[in-house]
Amino acid sequence: MDRVYNFSAGPSQLPIEVLQQAQKDMLNFGGTGTSVMEMSHRSQAFQDIIDETEASLRKLMNIPDSYAVLFLQGGPSLQFSMIPMNLADRGDTVAYAVTGHFAQYAIDEASRWCNAVKVSSSKETGFDCIPKITEDDVPDNAKYVHITGNNTVYGTMYHKIPQIGKTPLVADWSSAILGTKIDVEKYDLVYAGAQKNMGIAGVTFVIMKKELLKREISDTIPTMLNYKILFEKGSMYNTPPCWSIYISGLVFKWVEAQGGVDEMVRRNTEKSGMLYDFIDNSKLFSANVRKSDRSIMNVPFTLPDSKQDEEFIAFAERKGLINLKGHKAKGGCRASLYNGMSLEGVKELVKTMKEFEKNHV
Numbered sequence: 001m002d003r004v005y006n007f008s009a010g011p012s013q014l015p016i017e018v019l020q021q022a023q024k025d026m027l028n029f030g031g032t033g034t035s036v037m038e039m040s041h042r043s044q045a046f047q048d049i050i051d052e053t054e055a056s057l058r059k060l061m062n063i064p065d066s067y068a069v070l071f072l073q074g075g076p077s078l079q080f081s082m083i084p085m086n087l088a089d090r091g092d093t094v095a096y097a098v099t100g101h102f103a104q105y106a107i108d109e110a111s112r113w114c115n116a117v118k119v120s121s122s123k124e125t126g127f128d129c130i131p132k133i134t135e136d137d138v139p140d141n142a143k144y145v146h147i148t149g150n151n152t153v154y155g156t157m158y159h160k161i162p163q164i165g166k167t168p169l170v171a172d173w174s175s176a177i178l179g180t181k182i183d184v185e186k187y188d189l190v191y192a193g194a195q196k197n198m199g200i201a202g203v204t205f206v207i208m209k210k211e212l213l214k215r216e217i218s219d220t221i222p223t224m225l226n227y228k229i230l231f232e233k234g235s236m237y238n239t240p241p242c243w244s245i246y247i248s249g250l251v252f253k254w255v256e257a258q259g260g261v262d263e264m265v266r267r268n269t270e271k272s273g274m275l276y277d278f279i280d281n282s283k284l285f286s287a288n289v290r291k292s293d294r295s296i297m298n299v300p301f302t303l304p305d306s307k308q309d310e311e312f313i314a315f316a317e318r319k320g321l322i323n324l325k326g327h328k329a330k331g332g333c334r335a336s337l338y339n340g341m342s343l344e345g346v347k348e349l350v351k352t353m354k355e356f357e358k359n360h361v
C-alpha cells in the first residue's frame, strides 16, 4: 500500500525526508556501526546528537542563552504536574486559562499541589473561542499564569500573547510549536511534546528562563521531576529517549532546510486558509470556532449530523485520507495540518470534501 495522507492530531505525519534519513541511518549511524537505538547515551556520538538537536532548536526559535532547553519524558501531561511543583510551593496560588481539553487537565493536576484558579474559560460555549485575559484577571499573588497556546481538540489558538503584567507566563504549545511564531522571550516557560510538530512521542521539550531554576523547591519533589537537577545533568539524569531526540534533530534540520519557522507559518496559513475557505462556503460542512481564534494547525468541522460525519470519515479513508475523526470529547471531524502535512494533502482533502458534498446536498 502507498503512503496515505494522515490527518492525525498526534502522533502525526512526519516529512518523508525525515523517515528516509532515519531509514538510511537505521543500521549504522554515522559510521558508528550501530543504530541510535543501540547507542550508549554516554557516548560522544549521542552527546553530539543531543547537542546538535538543542542548537538547531535554539536557532529555529531564537532561544536566548538566558533560557534552558530540557529534553524530558512523560509527555506534556507530566508537565501539568512538574510546572506547579517547580514554580510554586504547596498551597500557592497559580492561575490557568481553561480553553480546552488539555487546559482542563493542566488545571486539574495543578490543583493537587496548589490553589489553582481560573482566569478565563470558554467552557460554557463549548471551548469555541479564546477569551481575553487582562492583568486585572490575574490574582496579585499568582506564581504564574498558564495558557494552552493551541487547543488541539477544539481548534482554537492564541494569535496574540495575553498582556498580564509582571506575573510569569507559562504556555503549552504542544500542537503548534514550530508551526506558528512563538516569541520565547515573552514567556517564562514554554513546553511541547514532540509528537505533533517536532518529531515522535517520547520526548517533551521545556524551554525556560534559567532564572527560574534558582528557586528553592521542596525536597519532597522526586528527583525526576526537578527541573534544576535535570538541567544540571544535561537532561541525562537517567537514560533519555535517545531515538526520539534523534528524530527531533532530523525534524529541526528539515524545518531549517525548508526555510525555518517563517516558512512553516506561511505554509500552515495557506493550508488552513484553503480548508476554512472551503468550509465557510460549503452547504454541508461547517466549523463552529470563532473566526478570529481559529487554529492554523487543527481544524475541527462537522456535517449536519453524526451519521454523516461517520459516512464522510469512511469515504475519505477509502481515498487514503485517514484519521479525520474528531476527538471523542468534541465529536465530529478534525483535520490536523502539522508541518509534516503537505499542501497536496490538504488539496486532496478539499477535493474529497467537494466530491462528498456533491453527492449529499
Ligand SMILES: *Cc1c(COP(=O)(O)O)cnc(C)c1O
Residues within 6 Å of the ligand: 010, 074, 075, 076, 077, 078, 102, 148, 150, 151, 152, 172, 173, 174, 175, 193, 196
Ligand atoms: C497532545 C497534547 C498534550 C498531551 O500529550 P501527551 O504526550 O499525551 O502527554 C498536551 N497538551 C496539548 C496542547 C496537546 O496537544
